[in-house]
Amino acid sequence: MSLYEETVSSRMFQLLMILPMAAMLWGTYQTYQAGEGFEIMAASTIGALIILLDVMAIRIEIDDRELRIRGVLGLLVRKTISLENIASFRVGKSWTLCYGMIHFNLPAKGCVTIRQKHGWSVSFTTNRPEEVAMVLSTLGIPREP
Template sequence: MLYEEKRFSKFMLLVTLPGFIGLSAGLWATYVEGEGFEIMLTIFVPLLLILIDLMAFRIEIDENEIRLRGTIGFIVRKTIRIDEIISFEVKMGWVDCWAPIRFNFPAKGCIVIHRRGWDVAFTTDNPEEIAMILTTLGVPREA
């Protein structure tokens, strides 16, 4: 493993908190009422897993690929092979970060990976360190 970083946003926790509260209140209300509890439970569990998966993501870089995974990693995940990458660019700030596939949390910088197919962008607190690792792996940096 050449690089590993976990991105967690308190803002995302704040955004998902009403979802957690609403789902819990709905589950409790159906339990107390005695009607529709099974249906609410089958909705509650997948939505809870989705909300947990969206709260954070991990960046893992090794010699062969870049892996971007959510907290659980079954919904939010993307693997980019190093040999698929045409070039990359580093942007300071997380607001300018744009690509069709984005992993975007508040951070110091952003990496945009240009590859065959759709580009991928992700935010990081160490953009120059990731740029150094990608350059070491032979990926050209876009001017």
């Protein structure tokens, strides 16, 4: 059972990602028309589209065992942190104020940095930072000042 769920996305970022997607599709069509290099261009286009789709949004889930951060597809953008491995967390009032060795960043109202007992720090942006803080505090994870 999930204690917290949120999907963070940015309409402006999604609109900006349409340009490279359209360019790749147009290039694939042009190589098909030319009759040369279509297979390479098609494979490149599929790979680029998968990457662009995966980074368009971040899904944050917290349950009683772990914190999960995933992209739209969850193929490339993904991180799972066991709650037992979290030493502390810090909340930033702006999406630009958190820094972690692993950072999931889209424009949002705030951010959260997770300090792990073993491993790198992880930060992510969220539109409800105080709600994330409340859930983590309820689970017994200390908050940094």
